[in-house]
Amino acid sequence: MMRFIKYHPRSNTYVIEKRAFFEEALMLDGNVIVGQDVKFWKNLTVSGRLELGKGSIIQGNVKAGSALVCAAVQILGSIQTVSELVLLDGAKVNVAACEGDIRVRPGCSLGSVKAGGTLELVGKVVVKRVEPLTKVIIRAEQ
DSSP states (O other): OGGGEEEETTTTEEEEOTTOEESSOEEESSEEEEOTTOEESSOEEESSEEEEOTTOEESSOEEEEEEEEOTTOEEEEEEEEEEEEEEOTTOEEEEEEESSEEEEOTTOEEEEEEESSEEEEESSOEEEEEOTTOEEEEEOOO
16 A cells, blocks of 8 residues: 555655555545545545545545645545635535635535535536535636
8 A cells, every 4th residue: 555655754745646546544644645546445534735636536535634626536425624625627526524715616516515614616516515604605717
């Protein structure tokens, strides 16, 4: 499992190479950059900032301090972040929750979403359920 992961000590960042796969749950203490098309069959837990590479698939749940979910990523479980969550074009998430702000780009699909701060939807986004007390801002695509 660790053969797909490189560690950069000065920035406390783990880098996962593209097209890697993980059959077991993964828990990393620090920041994580995930390459393209990485498959996680179980949960992913990150203490710092998470950047999920384009086309990655997570079948379990994700927990992170903050997260950038790149284009065409699929999270079949839930994603929970503390400070910030950004979903780029075409990402699909079953359940998204953030104590801070959530920004969602065009083409994204969300089953359920809850933001402690604001939920900003840009362009055409599919959201099945917005949890109560979530402040929503809708903007046209620019």
